[in-house]
Amino acid sequence: MNFYAIRAIYLFEMARTARTLMQSIASPVLSTSLYFVVFGAAIGSRMGDIDGVSYGAFIIPGLVMLALLNESISNASFGIFFPKFSGTIYEVLSAPISFVEVVIGYVGAAASKSIVLGCLILATANIFVDYQIAHPFWMIAFLVLTAITFSLFGFIIGIWADNFQKLQVIPLMVVTPLTFLGGSFYSISMLPPIWQKITLFNPVVYLISGFRWSFVGTADVHIGISVGMTFLFMVLCLTFIWWIFRTGYRLRP
Amino acid sequence: MEPIISIKNLNKVYASGFEALKGVNLDIHKGEIFALLGPNGAGKTTLISAICGIVNPSSGEIFADGHNVVTEFRAARAKIGLVPQELTTEAFETVRSAVTFSRGLFGKPSNPAYIEKILKQLSLWEKRNAKMIELSGGMKRRVMIAKALSHEPQILFLDEPTAGVDVELRRDMWDMVRGLRDRGATIILTTHYIEEAEEMADRIGVINNGEIILVEEKSELMRKLGKRQLTLHLQSPIDSIPKELDSLPLELASDGHELIYTFDSQKEQTGIADLLRQLSKHDIDFKDLNSTQNSLEDIFVNLVRSDA
Numbered sequence: 118m119n120f121y122a123i124r125a126i127y128l129f130e131m132a133r134t135a136r137t138l139m140q141s142i143a144s145p146v147l148s149t150s151l152y153f154v155v156f157g158a159a160i161g162s163r164m165g166d167i168d169g170v171s172y173g174a175f176i177i178p179g180l181v182m183l184a185l186l187n188e189s190i191s192n193a194s195f196g197i198f199f200p201k202f203s204g205t206i207y208e209v210l211s212a213p214i215s216f217v218e219v220v221i222g223y224v225g226a227a228a229s230k231s232i233v234l235g236c237l238i239l240a241t242a243n244i245f246v247d248y249q250i251a252h253p254f255w256m257i258a259f260l261v262l263t264a265i266t267f268s269l270f271g272f273i274i275g276i277w278a279d280n281f282q283k284l285q286v287i288p289l290m291v292v293t294p295l296t297f298l299g300g301s302f303y304s305i306s307m308l309p310p311i312w313q314k315i316t317l318f319n320p321v322v323y324l325i326s327g328f329r330w331s332f333v334g335t336a337d338v339h340i341g342i343s344v345g346m347t348f349l350f351m352v353l354c355l356t357f358i359w360w361i362f363r364t365g366y367r368l369r370p
Numbered sequence: 371m372e373p374i375i376s377i378k379n380l381n382k383v384y385a386s387g388f389e390a391l392k393g394v395n396l397d398i399h400k401g402e403i404f405a406l407l408g409p410n411g412a413g414k415t416t417l418i419s420a421i422c423g424i425v426n427p428s429s430g431e432i433f434a435d436g437h438n439v440v441t442e443f444r445a446a447r448a449k450i451g452l453v454p455q456e457l458t459t460e461a462f463e464t465v466r467s468a469v470t471f472s473r474g475l476f477g478k479p480s481n482p483a484y485i486e487k488i489l490k491q492l493s494l495w496e497k498r499n500a501k502m503i504e505l506s507g508g509m510k511r512r513v514m515i516a517k518a519l520s521h522e523p524q525i526l527f528l529d530e531p532t533a534g535v536d537v538e539l540r541r542d543m544w545d546m547v548r549g550l551r552d553r554g555a556t557i558i559l560t561t562h563y564i565e566e567a568e569e570m571a572d573r574i575g576v577i578n579n580g581e582i583i584l585v586e587e588k589s590e591l592m593r594k595l596g597k598r599q600l601t602l603h604l605q606s607p608i609d610s611i612p613k614e615l616d617s618l619p620l621e622l623a624s625d626g627h628e629l630i631y632t633f634d635s636q637k638e639q640t641g642i643a644d645l646l647r648q649l650s651k652h653d654i655d656f657k658d659l660n661s662t663q664n665s666l667e668d669i670f671v672n673l674v675r676s677d678a
């Protein structure tokens with residue numbers, strides 16, 4: 118294992134975040150705060166409780182997930198897409214490192230950013246909405262697991278994309294709709310029965326449900342299933358990345 | 371002695387179906403400066419990329435200091451530094467952080483004193499905190515070299531190092547390359563300028579259409595270069611060269627109409643006077659004569675043409 122290489126990639130990526138602090142941290146925190154103000158404080162005060170908590174508190178886990186997913190994917194995909202685009206990837210390819218180090222470096226950095234961001238959003242939410250965390254350990258576990266899994270997913274997108282449009286299309290056209298329909302703003306039990314079934318094909322449902330369980334103690338799906346599904350998705354991403362590096366797909370001609 | 375780089379039957383077919391390398395066999399000796407000479411599109415960059423791990427070889431094997439570059443890539447790549455043909459840099463990174471990053475990437479613990487040394491050597495120390503985007507093309511090229519040297523490689527690849535480079539940088543670069551070689555490093559550079567190969571290299575390999583068509587000590591090439599030919603256009607054709615002239619480097623050409631004498635222009639005695647005496651003794655008259663010099667350029671052009 119080439120630890121110096123992992124450290125070099127990780128620090129390089131973190132330095133890139135530091136250079137773009139406004140865009141990478143401040144802007145997602147701000148936009149998520151707007152949701153808290155609008156849905157939590159303003160509209161939420163006219164809504165009844167869901168699952169025994171105020172609407173404002175109910176949507177917090179979903180909103181954190183929304184930001185976490187988007188930021189993990191965009192950070193990780195950009196992190197690997199850009200060297201490919203600019204040509205600096207040659208150095209990573211010619212270095213004495215395997216895909217394990219490359220992934221730990223890039224995905225580790227992207228996930229770290231997302232985790233910091235998730236914590237900042239939770240801290241900001243506290244200003245507008247009262248909420249409790251029923252299972253702090255699981256809350257952190259879900260946060261970390263989701264950040265890593267979706268950074269892996271973003272990494273795959275970054276390798277697959279050969280232009281800027283492709284880089285945006287999956288987050289915009291797939292992930293955002295799935296997140297909105299995954300129960301960020303409502304409980305699945307509020308849906309008509311048929312949609313309750315269909316929605317279970319949406320992987321984001323399990324993330325949000327599990328994450329919300331760690332806050333409020335109740336969930337749409339069993340917590341075990343949520344954890345299992347998240348792990349399954351992570352394993353799928355890892356397998357795909359292993360295949361990418363083995364075949365050189367979009368990396369080594 | 372075991373070669374520092376050994377390439378065996380290397381083939382590269384790109385996904386497009388294009389055959390960029392065709393059965394390349396090449397050994398690079400430890401401590402030499404090797405120039406890979408070839409026209410644009412010959413496969414120079416592809417060959418270097420295959421050695422360095424940027425391109426997957428289609429078949430064949432490559433060893434760097436005895437390590438297979440695919441199966442033992444860690445050991446192999448740790449020894450290699452690469453200055454690619456294209457100037458690719460992260461625009462907003464500073465010079466020093468870019469070079470420090472490269473060293474870490476190649477698995478070396480940080481060593482600010484060493485980084486300082488190479489930055490100074492390459493006249494980059496003043497610019498150490500400048501962002502890449504603020505640098506001129508020549509400066510960027512220097513940074514690429516510093517990055518390649520950051521992990522103290524034993525083998526250095528320079529892919530068209532002087533393309534678009536000013537005279538000063540060129541001179542600095544050659545000084546640096548010679549200095550590295552004097553300290554035991556092996557340097558492989560590609561170029562399509564013959565003068566560059568001539569000026570720098572210990573050995574020269576010529577590549578064209580994905581095939582190595584010649585590998586020669588530069589001194590040997592220069593010897594061929596020093597050869598001149600005197601062509602005598604005869605009055606009347608002869609069937610054979612007279613017995614007494616057998617010992618001379620003579621050839622009959624154009625169905626006996628021409629006599630070609632090869633001699634070394636760098637020698638005191640060319641033997642031309644003697645030749646002419648012998649010819650008149652045998653009643654061989656000539657109506658015209660001319661002499662030609664082989665340049666490396668000619669050799670190169672001939673090789674490339676006959677190959678096409």
Ligand SMILES: Nc1ncnc2c1ncn2[C@@H]1O[C@H](COP(=O)(O)OP(=O)(O)O)[C@@H](O)[C@H]1O
Nearest residue numbers: 370384386388390409410411412413414415416
């Ligand atoms: N990724 C690629 N896909 C298809 N063909 C390529 C690729 N890279 C290079 N080639 C082709 O391979 C040949 C050799 O290219 P290259 O090694 O860059 O030559 P050189 O460095 O000698 O100029 C060229 O004809 C080039 O068009």
Ligand SMILES: [Mg+2]
Nearest residue numbers: 414415455530
């Ligand atoms: Mg080239």
